[in-house]
Amino acid sequence: MRLSAVVGLGTVFLATLAMAQGGKDQRRSGYQDMSPALQRMQDDDTANPAMLYVQAGEALWKQKAGASNKACVDCHDAGSMKGVAARYPAIPSGADKPVDLEGRINLCRTGQQKAAPFDAESEELLDLAAYVARQSRGMPIAPADDPRLASFRAHGEQLFKERQGQLNLSCANCHDDNAGKKLGGATIPQAHPTGYPIYRLEWQALGSLKRRLRNCLIGLRAEPYDYSSPEYVDLELYLMDRARGMTIDAPAVRP
Template sequence: MVFLASFAAAQGGAEDRRSGYQDMGAALQKMQDDDTANPAMLFVQAGEALWKQKAGASDKACADCHAAGSMKGVAARYPAFTPGSDRPVDLDGRINLCRTTQQKAPAFGPESQELLQLSAYLALQSRGLPIAPPDDARLTPVRAEGEQLFKGRQGQLNLSCADCHDDNAGKSLGGATIPQAHPTGYPIYRLEWQTLGSLKRRLRNCMIGMRAEPFAYDAPEYVALEAYLMQRAKGMTMDAPAVRP
């Protein structure tokens, strides 16, 4: 893939990839490593309860269809196409598809507590596993779109994501280390937010920081960006749900 080669060249090779976890101080790493101290685990516990809770007109729970342990590795493979869909969805989108088609219940709202809780519970099932994007040719143009979005300048500051996360990764900005933008830990508990948040929320924050107009939460551009970011992080270890500054 051309975009993987260009990223490897910018960073000095795939072996030089670093996760946000590696760029944190020891105190925050310790917080993330200790499940009794990691605040994201509160969302995981609530997500497990939702997983077992019946909902909708079908009166089904997620656990009624999915056996224990069957979600291992799932979060590491999204975004992906789902049967009968002409566009890929991220993990949150897949959760809502199951909710509306299988449980016959209303979809969860973007960044809602319930959606974050379920995504955190599912992400935990892939902790320690390598990111494994699908080998699906239909995702090639989606990833290419994501790469263009990542490298394209936007906003009043005329910046691109790559300006920070490729060209200046490892440097300090506002007292924090600029990461390489590998989505290994989402959803994450950010100390800045004092709550859990999705990758979409982080991308929107960056766009607002560039003084650009953020996409709506349901915009396909976010899925394209995530597809690109997950592809270039292929093989890196999932550490979700993570803690970040």
């Protein structure tokens, strides 16, 4: 009797709590978990080191390349990539598999410019990705409404929640269950990909979401997928959906 009363009260309390939080977004981007000094560094375009790469990307955008001797700007006006980073990964026309932003850039490179694709994580690819992503800064993440993406996204979610590696942990174990707590000296972020490619101070360089995911996989003592693996794209699809509506702050600075 007393027990059920307690349980009943508990339920009422939980319901009130849920109501009080109703509609309020509990999601936090990595930006909100950074120190004010780092936030200022990111916000100041002349202090954010990622802007060096954006500058290089802008130059590359105008540089002719490949057998067709075309530059990106010959098809896409400078600044016409607004919103693209907020939407990707997506399935390009004529294809049946999703590609991420870097993959899309390389598709243009091989298909339109008739040039060799950039290597994964190469400086040129990151430069261009940063230049494109910068144009979506301030926009809400809005994944493509393509029904064909659903199965890939579901696979991404499965990967996110699947235990792996010698430590037998899933992404969700840290980033869903224990986000906000500490791992070593660092705050565990909720893993929302709002700012990629990021300038990570630990790397002293710009890096893609793939590099960041590899970092976590190595941390789990799991074998990282190869850079060309579709797993990364599926995971990114799920993460972008999970972060739907959050603001893009690319290219971000992270500790």
